[in-house]
Amino acid sequence: MDKYQRQILDHLGKPAYKPLTAASLVRRLKLAKQVLSKHEAALETLIEKGKVHRGPDGRLRLHLSEKLMVGVVKRTSRGDGFVIPHKPLQEGRAGDLYIAAADMQDAHSGDEVVARLLKRRRSGGRRCGRIEEVLIRATNTFVGSYFERDGHGYVQVDGNALRDPVSVGDPGAKQVQPDDKVVIEMIRFPTHYRGGEAVLTKVLGARGEPGIDVESIIHEFALPAEFPEAALEEARRKTEQFDESITDGRRDLTRETIITIDPADARDFDDAISLSRSDEGHWHLGVHIADVAHLVAPGGPLDAEAKKRGNSVYLPGRVLPMLPEILSNGLASLQSGKVRYVKSVFIEFTADGIPLHTEFSRSAIKVSRRLAYADALNIIQDRQASRIRVAAKVRDLLSRMHQLAMILRARRFAAGALELQLPEIALEFDKSGKVVGAHESEHDESHQIIEEFMLAANCAVATALADRQLPYLRRVHGDPDVSKLKKFAEFVSALGFQLKKYQSRLDLQALLNRVRGETFEQAVNFALLRSLKQAEYAATDLGHYALAVDNYCHFTSPIRRYPDLVIHRLVDAVLLSGSRRRRADEVELAKLGRQCSMTERRAAAAERELTRVKLLTYMAERIGDEFPAVITGVERFGIFCRGTVIPFEGMVHISALDRDDYFDFDQTAMSLVGRRRGRVYRLGEQLVVSVALVDVDRRELELRLVEQSQRSDRKARRSGNQRQQQTGGERGASRQRKQPREGQRGKRVKRNKPRR
DSSP states (O other): HHHHHHHHHHHHTTTOOOBOOOHHHHHHHOOOGGGGHHHHHHHHHHTTTEEEEEEESSSSEOOOOTTTTEEEEEEEEEOEEEEESSSOOOOOOOOOOEEEEGGGGTTTTOOOOEEEEEEOOOSSSSSSEEEEEEESSSEEHHHHEEEEETTTEEESSSSSSOOOOOOEEEETTOOTTTTTEOOOOOOOOOOOSSEEEEEEEEEEEEEESSTTTHHHHHHTOOOOOOHHHHHHHHHHHHHHOOOOOOOOSEEEETTSOOOEEOOTTTOOEEEEEEEETTTSSOOOEEEEEEEEETOOOSSSHHHHHOOOOBEEEEETTTOOOOOOIIIIITTOOBBBBEEEEEEEEEEEEOTTSEEEEEEEEEEEBBBBBEEEHHHOOOOHOTGGTTTTTHHHHHHHHHHHHHHHHHHHHHHHHHOOOOOOOOOOEEEETTTTSSEEEEEEOOOOOHHHHHHHHHHHHHHHHHHHHHHHOOOEEEEEEEEOHHHHHHHHHHHHHHOOOSSOOOOOHHHHHHHHHTTTTTTTHHHHHHHHHHSSSOOOEEOOOBBBBHHHHHHHOOSOOTTTTTHHHHHHHHHHIIIIIIIOOOOOOOHHHHHHHHHHHHHHHHHHHHHHHHHHHHHHHHHHTTTTOOEEEEEEEETTEEEEEESSSSSEEEEEEEEGGGGTTTTEEEEETTTTEEEOOOEEEETOOEEEEEEEEETTTEEEEEEEEHHHHHHHHHHHHHHHHHHHHHHHOHHHHHHHHHHHHHHHHHHHHTTSSSSO
């Protein structure tokens, strides 16, 4: 062990040491510049050997004893929770660590903690633990609803992680009114024995008012909304200086047939495609990506803000862009009919999709036609009907694109790529912005075309950088833990599917293909997702498990992702200029990767949460309405259901299944079995449920089962009412209006079905 390793271990071992980042540790140790490289090498060696642990936020601490572990807390609505370890527990200690409410201390969901393993176990053998110390708070800021009691102000925090209200003191602060949505800063986190205390920092507005739900999520996830004036000023200056002349060193592609395919409501366009075929049958693909690096200088105000944000955030009804809109929706966006600067990746493929040659260039293009996904699909499926509104050269280009994309797609899956079917919820809005329906978004062939070409370009850039043995910011997806894949195999076995080679990607994809269209398809896909690691940005060469490739990076979306902008600068410096660039600082790359991974996950979580809030608000107006659903989860306390027409998610508590029966949980078969009547509720079963209770603030939807006999009775009563109405029975018609029947509800559901 060299002196630098010993110096690090000595400092981290001090009793008063508080976890520091690597940069803060350098400042604390007052190291000279000439020894920084040796210090960084020593630190990385200690991390690789497991003597030092680096948390998700980059803070360093010594490896703990076998009885202690570091992980992230996930708290339940009951007050207990789990610690998800950063590293798997030792053999015989598999799984997350259960923490009883009395042992949680003041830890909150998302906090990084040190937990002590206890000797006791729960039923099923799960290890129990106790929180020893909160190392890093996930957040001190929360959003909730304000109310008053006995002349004192309180806030009930949104979600279900904090059961009890938090005291905020003086009820007259900031002119807050009962039922306002507010932002609070936690002074003292609640424990099992003591309430929390906070200070009210901002009043968002009256609960339920238009736009308050969006503002609540923005503050809950600490999303950056407004741009600093310096960044805006730089963006304005770049726009004023731009002209459409094509400078020396840029390839002029403005006369080429080039198209974009994006969602119908897209406002920024990163990518465009050209494609031709030579006489020998080879494909010549051009992927043209907005040259954001030309507009955003490293180290400037724009770059600093983009780096801080990490990515754009796409919330339902609102976008928080990574770059000011004057760039993201204007100069950097590949708008139809306008000269735009791009970086082009040209890939030559054989007739059967084998890449032969790759070339990179700075180019200028003029998009010939912008197409929405639905338009592209219509043209692909029925070219004759589209002749009136689409030029022949665009139709021919789309036809070629479809052919090549399907060839590349087939080759990917033959090589072992995985594709999970995890449809996203698309909300439907009226002109006022109110949610009037929802459906699952489709991933059809028009989406697959763009997906295949973006994957090809990303792989081409990553391979070119790897061939030059340059460290770069990779997009990695590590191999899954074998134990988790084994549990997944046991899970699908209970559903009747044998997965003997659970470590084989080909066998996993074959299973996904077999369950496609089945009622438990979503449950199987989600179970496999939970068995895999999360994709992330890193400097380490870990490969990409799901894509089955060794070298992969993000290059194709520099308007909305900072890692892509970083790769564009490297392409400029190395692949296009041919300079022998100084090797990137791998420590800084790793730090940037962790930050961008964090902002990406934060954005995804915020989007999911706001979608959930808006869908619950929609469902709150449908108490008593009946919907078809499928069982997507089975637990000891009830069944989870997802609507098949409206994709809501809710729970039927076990007490509501049958008041005259007791149910046993069969974990192997993923079912609840009635002791007296033998009724079985299992994963994938189709049901009809009614909306019983919606609590938007706590993010809860409670459902009730609609038994077949009840539905038949209602149908008979409805038929009687209809006969009475046909014979002039005014009272019957009036009664039907006051108490809607299944037929009316059916019409309501049908009206909200997505237009395919």
